[in-house]
Amino acid sequence: MKNSILRPIGIAAISGYTLHAIYKQGNTVLKENNFYLKFPNSEIKYYPFGHPKNNPSEIISTEQAQVVVIGGGIVGLAVARELGSRAVPTILIEQNSEICSGPASGGNSGIGATGYDADLGSLERKLLIRAKELHPKLYREFGLSYDHVKKTGALVIAWDESQVKGVAKYSYPENEQFNINLLERDELLSMAPSLSPKAQKAAFIPGEVITDPWLVYMGYQQNAVDNNVDIKMNTKVEKIDYLNNEWQIKTSNSQVIKSKNVINCAGLWGDEIEKLKNSKEAGEEKISKSDFNIQPKKGQFLVYGKLPAGLIPEEIIVPVYDEVKQTKGVLIWQTIYGNVIVGPTAENIESKTDRSNSEMVLADLQSFAEEKIPILKKYKPIGSYSGIRPATEHSDYQIKHDTDTRWTYVGGIRSTGYSASSAIGEYVADLVSERVEETIKFQRKMPSLEQLTENYDATDQTTIVYDNRVKVTHPISNFGFQKTKS
Numbered sequence: 001m002k003n004s005i006l007r008p009i010g011i012a013a014i015s016g017y018t019l020h021a022i023y024k025q026g027n028t029v030l031k032e033n034n035f036y037l038k039f040p041n042s043e044i045k046y047y048p049f050g051h052p053k054n055n056p057s058e059i060i061s062t063e064q065a066q067v068v069v070i071g072g073g074i075v076g077l078a079v080a081r082e083l084g085s086r087a088v089p090t091i092l093i094e095q096n097s098e099i100c101s102g103p104a105s106g107g108n109s110g111i112g113a114t115g116y117d118a119d120l121g122s123l124e125r126k127l128l129i130r131a132k133e134l135h136p137k138l139y140r141e142f143g144l145s146y147d148h149v150k151k152t153g154a155l156v157i158a159w160d161e162s163q164v165k166g167v168a169k170y171s172y173p174e175n176e177q178f179n180i181n182l183l184e185r186d187e188l189l190s191m192a193p194s195l196s197p198k199a200q201k202a203a204f205i206p207g208e209v210i211t212d213p214w215l216v217y218m219g220y221q222q223n224a225v226d227n228n229v230d231i232k233m234n235t236k237v238e239k240i241d242y243l244n245n246e247w248q249i250k251t252s253n254s255q256v257i258k259s260k261n262v263i264n265c266a267g268l269w270g271d272e273i274e275k276l277k278n279s280k281e282a283g284e285e286k287i288s289k290s291d292f293n294i295q296p297k298k299g300q301f302l303v304y305g306k307l308p309a310g311l312i313p314e315e316i317i318v319p320v321y322d323e324v325k326q327t328k329g330v331l332i333w334q335t336i337y338g339n340v341i342v343g344p345t346a347e348n349i350e351s352k353t354d355r356s357n358s359e360m361v362l363a364d365l366q367s368f369a370e371e372k373i374p375i376l377k378k379y380k381p382i383g384s385y386s387g388i389r390p391a392t393e394h395s396d397y398q399i400k401h402d403t404d405t406r407w408t409y410v411g412g413i414r415s416t417g418y419s420a421s422s423a424i425g426e427y428v429a430d431l432v433s434e435r436v437e438e439t440i441k442f443q444r445k446m447p448s449l450e451q452l453t454e455n456y457d458a459t460d461q462t463t464i465v466y467d468n469r470v471k472v473t474h475p476i477s478n479f480g481f482q483k484t485k486s
């Protein structure tokens with residue numbers, strides 16, 4: 001940002017950026033979209049554009065909004081970034097005050113999955129494989145290095161004889177590209193000596209990576225803004241009408257956004273957005289129906305403080321897939337900051353917002369971790385977090401484009417959406433626009449982990465990324481920036 005002028009009438013213009021939401025936080029922090037501006041103690045109240053006190057209603061035309069993306073989780077953000085990089089005028093609408101802060105994108109494990117265990121022939125598998133090809137260039141644009149995204153590989157371990165078959169399960173010809181290595185017990189224990197000697201056999205998947213997902217989100221967001229995507233925070237989609245061959249989206253900020261293309265990336269609320277679609281004038285039969293319902297699946301995590309490198313295996317420790325419970329199961333890994341995390345669980349729940357942790361579940365996670373890696377008995381966990389997956393009745397991603405009304409839904413991006421997001425972005429953008437030649441247009445520098453930690457302010461949970469002080473919304477980063485040891 002260049003220079004800034006702040007007007008006491010409540011509207012501030014910053015170097016060509018329009019402030020859509022600016023307000024006081026505590027005594028010192030005023031906030032514009034996702035960027036924080038520090039001011040001395042100020043009692044001035046600012047209202048966003050479109051706030052009833054400033055502007056009774058604002059109409060945004062189809063020229064400004066060639067595509068509207070609903071939802072600023074990782075999927076919507078990746079779709080909007082891709083459209084922006086193709087110079088398609090795009091508006092992203094997010095109800096929260098930060099991108100990727102909801103219970104799915106804001107509460108995951110941040111593991112970069114390869115797709116070795118995704119169903120053969122599924123869209124999920126195809127997009128996970130494509131994402132791996134896209135990441136080197138994309139992450140270079142974001143300024144990420146191997147400190148931020150670390151190739152550790154994963155060990156899928158059979159803990160008793162009954163699970164041995166499950167270890168070899170993924171070594172079929174179609175998985176040749178993942179270079180899966182089967183390890184006998186001796187090899188496994190010499191590679192990872194801190195594992196319990198109960199370990200029987202393992203499959204090593206070298207391509208799996210550990211990351212801080214929040215840093216990746218920051219990269220996506222900055223890149224989207226660099227590519228002129230208009231990100232509207234604190235803006236909830238409340239009504240959706242189809243009139244005169246275009247969509248009219250009414251928001252909580254009294255805006256009416258008109259567009260010929262809408263992409264529903266509302267994650268946990270994707271089914272509810274589908275139900276908002278209304279076309280009294282054109283006839284309800286004009287509106288395509290979705291065929292997915294969100295079935296929230298909670299995942300709880302137990303967190304240890306920073307432990308020395310080498311104390312536990314460097315690889316992500318993964319159990320054999322549980323065919324009965326149909327879940328990947330609980331992982332154990334050390335984050336890029338040194339915290340050890342155990343989770344997630346997979347619990348079907350009703351609520352889309354209940355991120356509480358249960359003492360009983362956390363105790364189970366601790367016993368599980370101590371059994372698999374006995375040295376952890378010497379350490380006490382320091383915290384916990386949870387997330388909620390936007391699962392549906394289907395196992396695969398639900399992506400559909402209605403060519404008639406140009407409505408697209410991107411639903412049920414359940415457990416691998418963080419890893420596949422770049423490829424989901426490309427796939428969905430292909431449905432509504434022309435693909436353009438890939439070049440690196442914007443190259444940013446992500447601060448080192450030391451700089452991020454040094455600039456971390458625990459009182460308001462902010463740090464400095466790309467020269468802006470921003471709110472840290474992912475628990476992996478918040479635990480990482482604190483120097484707490486177990």
Ligand SMILES: Cc1cc2nc3c(=O)[nH]c(=O)nc-3n(C[C@H](O)[C@H](O)[C@H](O)COP(=O)(O)OP(=O)(O)OC[C@H]3O[C@@H](n4cnc5c(N)ncnc54)[C@H](O)[C@@H]3O)c2cc1C
Nearest residue numbers: 071073075095105108109111237267299387416417418419
């Ligand atoms: C416990 C857990 C562990 C996971 N681990 C991994 C992992 O290791 N690797 C991996 O790749 N993936 C993982 N995932 C999956 C990944 O996090 C999800 O696939 C991904 O976050 C889904 O993103 P989304 O954008 O579809 O949904 P969301 O993150 O839910 O985003 C949707 C957004 O839409 C907004 N919205 C909804 N309604 C409205 C409205 N009316 N108006 C405006 N905005 C609205 C919401 O506020 C939200 O921000 C995990 C998920 C969980 C929960």
